[in-house]
Amino acid sequence: MIKKISQLIQYLLNNKNFKKKKLILISFDNFLIEKIKQKYQIQFPLDTQIITIEQFLEKISGLSLCKKDDILFYFFYFLTKNNNNLIKNFHDFFQWGPKILDDFQDLDLHLIKIESFFSSMISIEKIKKWNLVNLEKKLKNNIKFFWEEIYQNYTILKNELLKKKDILV
Structure with a gap:
């Protein structure tokens, strides 16, 4: 070579x-x-x-590459700052946070339609957790499903990183 x-x-x-x-x-x-x-x-x-x-x-x-660990900690900080329901503690976040960031990177890399992807994931989650009593409680108390929260935070995190001119490696 x-x-x-x-x-x-x-x-x-x-x-x-x-x-x-x-x-x-x-x-x-x-x-x-x-x-x-x-x-x-x-x-x-x-x-x-x-x-x-x-x-x-x-x-x-015009963007700068950012290490995955930096994005992970920024994501944790961002969620705790906004008192997000997804965060109980760092240990809990560390169980799913890196996997979700990998998913975000794959979505962006493969130019997947974000709305369609998250709509499917939310529907799958609702079907898996199908229980009329729990579903009515969630709807009545305006409690969101995990993937609804992730979708909302994906768009906010992506916009924040673009403002900072950082992208995920």
């Missing part, structure tokens, strides 16, 4: 059209970037950039 990359870089360096242009080389690996910089940095035009895919995405989107 390094041999192929070296051939490509040699081609770019020998081609007159590329010598006058600003180049941005993107790699998936920091190790590879360091190798390229060590071997070819002097030969590239001064404004050439060699960056990772993550750095490139941050640059074009």
